[in-house]
Amino acid sequence: MSDKEIKVPNIGEFKDVEVIEVLVSDGQSVFKNDPLITIESDKSSVEIPSVYEGKVKSIMTKVGDKVSEGDLILILEDSIEIKEEVKDQPKIYDKQKKDNSQKEKVTIETAEKNFKEINISKLSSASPKTRKFARELGVDINEISGSEREGRVIEEDIKKFISSKININLEKKATEPKKISSEFSHSDFGEIEIKDIPRVKKIASNYLLNSWTTIPHVTNHDEADITEMEEFRNSLTDMYTGEKKKLTPLAFIIKALVLSLKKFPSFNSSIDDIENGKITFKKYYHIGIAVDTPHGLMVPKIRNVNIKNINKISKELKVVSEQSKNLKINKKEFFGGSMTITSLGGIGGSFFTPIINYPEVAILGIGKSQKKQIFINGKFQTRIMLPLSLSYDHRIIDGAEAAKFNNDLKENLGKNFAYKLAI
Numbered sequence: 001m002s003d004k005e006i007k008v009p010n011i012g013e014f015k016d017v018e019v020i021e022v023l024v025s026d027g028q029s030v031f032k033n034d035p036l037i038t039i040e041s042d043k044s045s046v047e048i049p050s051v052y053e054g055k056v057k058s059i060m061t062k063v064g065d066k067v068s069e070g071d072l073i074l075i076l077e078d079s080i081e082i083k084e085e086v087k088d089q090p091k092i093y094d095k096q097k098k099d100n101s102q103k104e105k106v107t108i109e110t111a112e113k114n115f116k117e118i119n120i121s122k123l124s125s126a127s128p129k130t131r132k133f134a135r136e137l138g139v140d141i142n143e144i145s146g147s148e149r150e151g152r153v154i155e156e157d158i159k160k161f162i163s164s165k166i167n168i169n170l171e172k173k174a175t176e177p178k179k180i181s182s183e184f185s186h187s188d189f190g191e192i193e194i195k196d197i198p199r200v201k202k203i204a205s206n207y208l209l210n211s212w213t214t215i216p217h218v219t220n221h222d223e224a225d226i227t228e229m230e231e232f233r234n235s236l237t238d239m240y241t242g243e244k245k246k247l248t249p250l251a252f253i254i255k256a257l258v259l260s261l262k263k264f265p266s267f268n269s270s271i272d273d274i275e276n277g278k279i280t281f282k283k284y285y286h287i288g289i290a291v292d293t294p295h296g297l298m299v300p301k302i303r304n305v306n307i308k309n310i311n312k313i314s315k316e317l318k319v320v321s322e323q324s325k326n327l328k329i330n331k332k333e334f335f336g337g338s339m340t341i342t343s344l345g346g347i348g349g350s351f352f353t354p355i356i357n358y359p360e361v362a363i364l365g366i367g368k369s370q371k372k373q374i375f376i377n378g379k380f381q382t383r384i385m386l387p388l389s390l391s392y393d394h395r396i397i398d399g400a401e402a403a404k405f406n407n408d409l410k411e412n413l414g415k416n417f418a419y420k421l422a423i
Contacts, residue, residue, distance in 0.1 A: 200296035365389030
C-alpha cells in the first residue's frame, strides 16, 4: 500500500491564488471528484476535486495559503485501507461505492483538462461562510448574481434568490386552473352523447386561457352615435351602374379605429417582453376580425388598412371570412395584428367583455346598433347608437387613456366623418 499525493492541477494562468475553504478533514474518506479545497482569484472561485479515493492522512494546505500548479494539497492513504476500515458497515460503503461508480473516472490529465476549460468568468465569488450557507440551503451559488463589488455573493443575495423562486412557484400555482372532479358522472342523470371538440376550438382554448390568466383585463363600455355614418353608408351608389353599394358597417369601423390607433400608439403595441421592461410599438396597422365559422372562432387580419379605402376593406372582409369558413386561409394570417374587432352586430346583443387577443393589448367589441331617443340641444332626437366594449391590458393602458381612446373613436364614427376621405 502506498500513499497518494494530490496536487493543484493546471488552473490556467492563475498563480498564487488564495485557499478560501478546506472542505475535508484528517481521517475523512473521500472519493474521486469529491471537492477538497476552494481557491479564489480576484474574479471567481473554483473547487478542486480529488483524482483518487482514500482516507485523508495529512492536509498540507490551510485557509489563507497561496497555491499554484503543482503545490501539494493533501496526502491520501491507499483506498484499500478504506475498504478494510468499512467492513463493519458494508451497506453504507456499498451505497457510496455504487453512487461513486456513476461518476466519470478522472485522471490527473483529465482533471487538468477540465480546469483549462473552466470559464472562470461564469463562476460566482463568495466567502466560505456564504458558500456553506448556500450549500446548506441546496442552492447553486453560481446561479446567483452578487450585489457586492465585482459580483461577489453575500447571504442576503441567497435569501433574495430563494424568495424569488418561491414567489415564481406560487404565482405559477395561482394561475394554474384547478381541475374539479365530480363524484357523479353525467350519464348518472340521463342520456348523453360525447363528441370531439372541434380542432379550431381546441387550439383557440390555449390562447384564450393564456390571455385571460396573464392579462389584467378591464372593459370600458360606451355608445357611439353613428347616425350620420349610416346615412352616408346607405347613400353610396355605384358610379357606373347606379346601384346601391353593399358596404358593411364593419369596414367603416375599421377605418375609424385606425385613426384612433394613430393618435393613441399604446393601443397598437405589445408587451410580451414586459419582464425585461420592454414595449413594442407597431408601425403597421393590421386589424384582426373575429369570424364566426362552423369550426369555431377565427381571427384573420386585414393588412395595412391605413392605406386602403373602404371599398377595398369591405371586399377583403368578405374574402377572409370565406377563406376562414372553408379552412383555406394561411395560418400566418392569424398572427401579427395591431388590434382586434369582434362584432355581435349581425347576431344581437349590446355590451359584453371580449378577451384580448394576445399579444395585442386591446380588443374592441361591437354590439348591435339600435335607434334610441337621445336628448340633444334641449330636445329628444332619434339617433342610431352603436354599443362599444373596449377591453384593454391594464398593465400598459390606464382607465383615463382608455376613456380618451373611446371618445376619439366615437368622434371618428360620428360627425367627424374622417372615414369619408378614404372611400
